[in-house]
Structures are given as C-alpha cells and as structure tokens.
Amino acid sequence: MVFFSIRSLRFTLLLLNFFLVSNVLNAQIPVESVFHVNRGKTNEWISHKSNDDALQRIINNAAFQYLEKRQGTIDGLKTKSDWLSYRDSIKNILISPLSKFEKTPLNPQITGTIEREAFRVEKIIFESHPGFYVTASLFLPNKRQDPAPAIIFTSGHTSLGFRSKGYQHVILNLVSKGFIVMAFDPIGQGERLQYLDSKTGNSLIGGPTLEHSYAGAQALLWGVSLSDYFIWDGIRVVDYLYTRPEVDVSRIGITGRSGGGTQTAMIAACDERIYAAAPEAFITNYKRLLQSVGVQDAEQNLYNGISKGIDHPDFLHVRMPKPSLIITTINDFFSIQGARETFDEVKKSYVALGKGDNVEMVEDMGKHESTKLNRMAMYGFFQKHLSLPGDSNDIEIEPFPVEDLWSTQTGQLSSSLKCKTVFNLNREYASKKGTSEFFLPEYSAELAGIKLDRKLSSAVFTGKIVKDGMEVEKYFLENTKGDYALPVYVATKADSKADKVLLWLHPKGKEIILESTFVNELMDKGYTVVSADLPGMGELSNPDFSGDGIVEQVPLNYLFGANLVGKSITGIQAESIDLIVEFIHKDTRNKKRKLHAMIENSASFSFLHYIALKNPFDRSVVINQYLSGPEGITKEYYNPEEAFFSVPGSLPYYKLLNLVELHPKHRLKIIKTPLSEGGVKESLNFFAK
Known part of the structure; x- marks a missing residue:
C-alpha cells in the first residue's frame, strides 16, 4: 500500500x-x-477439524445467547401496547449514542448547477458537524408538485459515491417520476475520503470498506460506532431538506442499496421525520448473518449492538407504523432466509398497530445487485406512500460524467477545503466523556x-516431540463451554x-x-x-x-x-x-x-x-x-x-x-x-x- x-x-x-x-x-x-493423529493420511481429530474458527465460534455463541434472549422478549409481545412499549425502548437504544452530537449551523453552499431539459441539479456542500463537510447533489424536476415529495438516496460501497452509473440510474428514474432527490456521499466515498493521498487522489488505506473499517476500528476504541457518524449525516440531510421550500417535509422517503441499505435502515430508524423507507440488499438478521458471511465492515455495527438487544428487525419495528419496504435478492450474500424471518417478525408489530399493509417485502432472482423488478417495486412503493401516482416503469436515462457531479473543485474535500475527518471528531467527542480519577480493574x-x-x-495429551534434547508434550485443553480446544506445548529437558x-x-x-x-x-x-x-x-x-x-x-x-x-x-x-x-x-x-x-x-x-x-x-x-x-x-x-x-x-x-x-x-x-x-x-x- x-x-x-x-x-x-x-x-x-x-x-x-x-x-x-x-x-x-x-x-x-x-x-x-496438537490435533495430529498418527493414522495414515488422517492428520486431525475429527471433532476439531474446524478449530481454526475458534474466534468466530466464541463470538457467534455469545451472539446467539443474546439473540435467543431477545427472541424470548419478542415472543412475549402480543398487544398494541406491548409493541409500542418495545418500540420506545428500542428507539432509546438506537438514538442515545447520537446525544453527543449537536445540531449546529449547516452553512450550506451551492457550488454549481446543471440544467437538463427535464430537471436541474444543484451541487451542494454542508456541514453535518462544524468543519466536517458533506458533499451532495439535489435533483429538482422541472415539472413537480408544489411542494413535492423528496427522497434521500444513500450510496453503497463504491468509491464514486452516488455518481456511479447504477446509482445514477435509480436517482434519475425517481426524478423522472417527479420526486426531488437528494443524494449525498457517505464517509470514505465519493468526495469524502478520510485518508487522502494528495499525490494520487486515492485513499491511502484502500477501497470504501477499508476506509470504513480503518476509521471505524479506531472510533470503537473511543466507544463510538462509525454508524453514529453515518446516521448523523443522514439526519442533517433531512435538516437541509427542511430548509428547501420546494420540499413537502411531510413526504420524505429514503432508499439505498448495499451499504446504502444499511444507511437507509439506520437513518430511517433514528429520524422519525422520514415517512417511507426502502432499504435494499442489507436487511437480514444477525443469526443468519453470523452463520453465513459473518460481520461486515465498520459502519454496519453499532457499539455493543447485539448485547444491547438490537437485531435487524428493530430498524423497522422502531418505525412502525410508517411505510417500510424490504428489497432483497434471493442469492444475495445477505441471507434471504434472514430477510424473510425479519419480514415475518416485523409484520407482527405492524399488524398489532392495525397497519399490516404498511410493511412490504419484494425479492427477485439475483446476487448482491439491483434488478429491474426490485427497482420498479421501489418506485411504486414511494409513488403510493408519498402520494405521487404515476408510471413505475424503469427507463434508461443518460447518466452524468462523474466529474460533472463534483461539489468540490478537485473532487475531494480534503484537497479543496480545510476540513475535519472522523479522526478529528473522535477526539473532540471522546474528550467530552467524563473519566474517573480512580481506575478500577x-x-x-x-x-x-x-x-x-x-x-x-x-x-488431552496427544503426543510428544523430541528435538535437540528437548521434549515437548502436546495437549489440547477442553473447557466447560465446549466451543473450542486450546492447543498447548509443555517443554522440558529429558534430564x-x-x-x-x-x-x-x-x-x-x-x-x-x-x-x-x-x-x-x-x-x-x-x-x-x-x-x-x-x-x-x-x-x-x-x-x-x-x-x-x-x-x-x-x-x-x-x-x-x-x-x-x-x-x-x-x-x-x-x-x-x-x-x-x-x-x-x-x-x-x-x-x-x-x-x-x-x-x-x-x-x-x-x-x-x-x-x-x-x-x-x-x-x-x-x-x-x-x-x-x-x-x-x-x-x-x-x-x-x-x-x-x-x-x-x-x-x-x-x-x-x-x-x-x-x-x-x-x-x-x-x-x-x-x-x-x-x-x-x-x-x-x-x-x-
């Protein structure tokens, strides 16, 4: 590197x-x-062939215990009152980490405009924290309701942010149907690299998931999840939309795929001003996630989230009865089984509130990708719930060259403005935490x-190695939890x-x-x-x-x-x-x-x-x-x-x-x-x- x-x-x-x-x-x-067996080509104890997954197994077993406890709570929720009480408790867990932030002036700047025949694009920079900038584009249809519904578009893991052809395709389709769309760059993507190499214009760390993981690992040590910053950026996007007279603030939606699906689910869970949410290619549940591909990069993981009782369905429970659409593909690495189980669980809370039709799920053949059927379902969902009826067909629209949608002169905030990074914010917010004068082990x-x-x-003694006058006894230690065996050497001299x-x-x-x-x-x-x-x-x-x-x-x-x-x-x-x-x-x-x-x-x-x-x-x-x-x-x-x-x-x-x-x-x-x-x-x- x-x-x-x-x-x-x-x-x-x-x-x-x-x-x-x-x-x-x-x-x-x-x-x-220590697992060697002297029998022909059989070199391992059968029961310990997967012992190299010990670390993952320990983590998974702890998670499954918490998730089982959570399931017991869910099984006990029967009435509307039960579910409302549960919703309030979950919302408190989700939003409490955001209490360290303050709503400071956005100081928005429109750095340029692009005119097309059917719409206008305003290129925007605003501050979600003082000195911490967000780059975005506001797409305004020329023919629209006054005021019009708006949709926040969150981007998945591409270095281009919302400027990739696939994401522009969705944005421009929504605009063609009369929606105002505000698309913004996530931290570590687009114009918001946190570790910029000024010589190459690329990240010193690597792609988006590595930018997120490097920043997020350090943030965790201060007791902060990178997701806190992602969610707060989204909340400040809503704040910005509230300043625009063109926007009907009672009709705000949000959608995004992959990492954008993560942001959609979390932002919508924490900001009740968002009426309709359609997370795509993210929702599953922790049990199936841990059983399959495991935990993903930093911004997807709340600080101590599972131990606090949070699972994927909670991002939707906390929104009930506002409209929510789970968008999935059958062969996604985010388990479709987990998505189906989440939908079944969330349906119960919506039904208890008399709004069972307000939560929907669509699935199509595909891997971790966008499909035409799913896009059309999403368009129709927003047209229905944001009161903007029309044609939900998916059409081809010419995308913009990437550079045309830059909000900065150089294509990076770090080289265009004197700006803070997540590293700076960590130090600022962590310094506000009270520390005890006396340290207790x-x-x-x-x-x-x-x-x-x-x-x-x-x-379990499994043999001995003799080398240079040294005898090394081999053991593996079994423990009462039965989750792994610990390999040990004991070395002595023969005499x-x-x-x-x-x-x-x-x-x-x-x-x-x-x-x-x-x-x-x-x-x-x-x-x-x-x-x-x-x-x-x-x-x-x-x-x-x-x-x-x-x-x-x-x-x-x-x-x-x-x-x-x-x-x-x-x-x-x-x-x-x-x-x-x-x-x-x-x-x-x-x-x-x-x-x-x-x-x-x-x-x-x-x-x-x-x-x-x-x-x-x-x-x-x-x-x-x-x-x-x-x-x-x-x-x-x-x-x-x-x-x-x-x-x-x-x-x-x-x-x-x-x-x-x-x-x-x-x-x-x-x-x-x-x-x-x-x-x-x-x-x-x-x-x-």
Whole structure:
C-alpha cells in the first residue's frame, strides 16, 4: 500500500503481526499439531477439524445467547401496547449514542448547477458537524408538485459515491417520476475520503470498506460506532431538506442499496421525520448473518449492538407504523432466509398497530445487485406512500460524467477545503466523556467483556516431540463451554530437574518453543516452559478468513463482531489464559513450583487485562513495544494490530499503563529490549531476584 511509505521503518515492522505469521504456521508439519493423529493420511481429530474458527465460534455463541434472549422478549409481545412499549425502548437504544452530537449551523453552499431539459441539479456542500463537510447533489424536476415529495438516496460501497452509473440510474428514474432527490456521499466515498493521498487522489488505506473499517476500528476504541457518524449525516440531510421550500417535509422517503441499505435502515430508524423507507440488499438478521458471511465492515455495527438487544428487525419495528419496504435478492450474500424471518417478525408489530399493509417485502432472482423488478417495486412503493401516482416503469436515462457531479473543485474535500475527518471528531467527542480519577480493574473487565467462568474440563495429551534434547508434550485443553480446544506445548529437558514454570506467550503462539534459540537457555535455568495458541493464533486462526475489513493483514471484522456482543479480542484471549493457568496448577509436577510469565508484544494486551483481575504469577516480564512511548492508537495513522487488541470503549477511561500500575515493581517488569537483543538475560535477571 502507498500508506506504508509515510510511516517509519519501526512502524512497518509492527505489521509482521501475529495473524500474518500464524496463518502461515497454521499449515504446519502435521506432527507439530496438537490435533495430529498418527493414522495414515488422517492428520486431525475429527471433532476439531474446524478449530481454526475458534474466534468466530466464541463470538457467534455469545451472539446467539443474546439473540435467543431477545427472541424470548419478542415472543412475549402480543398487544398494541406491548409493541409500542418495545418500540420506545428500542428507539432509546438506537438514538442515545447520537446525544453527543449537536445540531449546529449547516452553512450550506451551492457550488454549481446543471440544467437538463427535464430537471436541474444543484451541487451542494454542508456541514453535518462544524468543519466536517458533506458533499451532495439535489435533483429538482422541472415539472413537480408544489411542494413535492423528496427522497434521500444513500450510496453503497463504491468509491464514486452516488455518481456511479447504477446509482445514477435509480436517482434519475425517481426524478423522472417527479420526486426531488437528494443524494449525498457517505464517509470514505465519493468526495469524502478520510485518508487522502494528495499525490494520487486515492485513499491511502484502500477501497470504501477499508476506509470504513480503518476509521471505524479506531472510533470503537473511543466507544463510538462509525454508524453514529453515518446516521448523523443522514439526519442533517433531512435538516437541509427542511430548509428547501420546494420540499413537502411531510413526504420524505429514503432508499439505498448495499451499504446504502444499511444507511437507509439506520437513518430511517433514528429520524422519525422520514415517512417511507426502502432499504435494499442489507436487511437480514444477525443469526443468519453470523452463520453465513459473518460481520461486515465498520459502519454496519453499532457499539455493543447485539448485547444491547438490537437485531435487524428493530430498524423497522422502531418505525412502525410508517411505510417500510424490504428489497432483497434471493442469492444475495445477505441471507434471504434472514430477510424473510425479519419480514415475518416485523409484520407482527405492524399488524398489532392495525397497519399490516404498511410493511412490504419484494425479492427477485439475483446476487448482491439491483434488478429491474426490485427497482420498479421501489418506485411504486414511494409513488403510493408519498402520494405521487404515476408510471413505475424503469427507463434508461443518460447518466452524468462523474466529474460533472463534483461539489468540490478537485473532487475531494480534503484537497479543496480545510476540513475535519472522523479522526478529528473522535477526539473532540471522546474528550467530552467524563473519566474517573480512580481506575478500577473491574471496569476494564466489563469493557473487555472478560468472564472467567470458562473452566478446564480435560487436558488431552496427544503426543510428544523430541528435538535437540528437548521434549515437548502436546495437549489440547477442553473447557466447560465446549466451543473450542486450546492447543498447548509443555517443554522440558529429558534430564530436567525443573523447579519453576514459565508461561511464554508470543504472537506466533506455541510454535515459539520449537523455533526459538532461547528455549534451551530457559530450561537450563530450571524452567518447564509452557506456551499456547490463544484464540486467533496458530492452530486457532483461520488462514482462509476473507472478511471485508482486513487492513494490513489484520482482520478487523473479528473486532467488529466481538464489539457487537460486548466483548473484545483481548478479553477472549484473557479468558483462555485462565484455562492455561488452571492446566498448569492441576499438573502435579508443578506443585510448589514458582510460576513466572514472559509475554511478548501483542500477547501482552490480554495478559495485562488478565492479571488485573487475577494474578497467579510470582513474577512476570512483559516485552511490549506499545508501551514504549505515546500510544500510537490515538494517532491518525495507527497500527491496525494495536486497534485489533485494544478494548472497544476503553480509550477515554484507561490505558495499558494503568494496568501495569496495578502491580508492584518486584512482580511485574516492562522491558523494551527484544529477546534477541538481550531481553532474555534481562528477564532471567529479574526472575532471579
């Protein structure tokens, strides 16, 4: 990526993160796997062939528990009063994150106009936050009602925003039928790139989903969902329409496909001034989404959304009885089964309010795409509910060249105006959060979603590796929740009289024992060395993962999924460390042995969170480059690995250094020296004190 050229060599080296390494290591020589079976070509335990999906399974299981609880609530809603009460509670959850924003002056500018025979286009810039600009176009039919209904058009994931031919086709068809249409660029698309390369005019991060995921991952750490900014932009679009005398504000609709469907559903749920909504190619439900393609890029994920009881039907329940149309295609990657289940559920709330006909669903053959049948259904829906009868046929209309619809001179706000980005807004809004003078470790556990209730049910011994006078016992640890098995190595010398145990956690996972030139030195000092693959590492990482939020080889989709269920990757891994400690303590060979820990780099996030709650280690050394200076995660261009392991919502309240300060210096030492440059000696000297 061009992105790398603007960062230091040290920063680039950080990108050799555990996922890049562990995905290679996952294709191990079979005998090194703890799941290896010495039987011909059968190399894995049948029950653990999908163990590399451990991280996803943990997230999914947590989600399914919340969704089952939610379903129980839904099943208990019978009367109109029940549903109205539920609607109000859901709306409060959806709009409360927006309370941090203020409606400040829009300061709209019309930067140009285009005249066509049947309509006029005004090119517009306005401020949804002070100094944070939105680019848009207002399409005004020459022959229209006075005042006329207006439709907000939200764009899916294209770098062109609403200027792509497919989106222009829909916009111009709506205009031809007499609707005023306001189309605007989402954050990270069109003229609103957040990470602009001024030399190329392109994003330094990548396409729209990567722009969203990079900005969104950092926003989460401040306790903000990128969706908050997307929704607020849409609300301010409605505010702008209210300033236009041509618009009948009692007849406002909204539609968009894919990412535009996401925005349509969320904006319409949060702004009751929108009368009719038609989200396309987004609505499913979380159960089917998690069972199929998994969590998508950042702007689709509310902060702790599933743990707060939110599912896709709620974006429509909260609108009842206003008209809503779910637009789907049968072979979309957004599960059609989930869409059908959502429609069936939402129908119940509308029927309870006596407006069953106000919620509709249309589906057509197709993948993740627009079809003529679906477009015509959408036109007809708005013609009916926004009181503008007419022909709902889909016709061909010549689109504009992309540059003609630019609201700025350069085609990018960042190079045309002095403007803020989401990064700037994060810092502004997060600084308004109150922080406690006294840090409580229990609060870090709550934010990280750590629950030390996963107990060791069995340590399964699967064989031994002998190498250079070292014996490595292989185990996998089963736990009471039964969702994954934790791979562990225990290394000793054949003639060892070990009197200490060292837990060595490294981003590479347990393979460090077989690779390191230092392990014999550690054993010579009387250590039995234990290492493991935490969820997301080694044999618990999925080399085939292909989410749409992978930035610099870091699969941020997992972070977004963990956030949805009120957890974190760090919290999930901290829970697995507790299993390892239980395993060490249950081994009779370790009775009365001192327990030390040597933790490297990204593995230290989970370790520091774990020992903040429960510290069984006599002494611990943490080799952590993230503690060597100002926290890089608060910079505009940050290391996505650091975001991956940081806890959503934690930045306003505590830092890793706060976790360090919980422990006396004789029990925990932070060193900057890599093991290969003297860190082993420094660690052993500390352990020997």
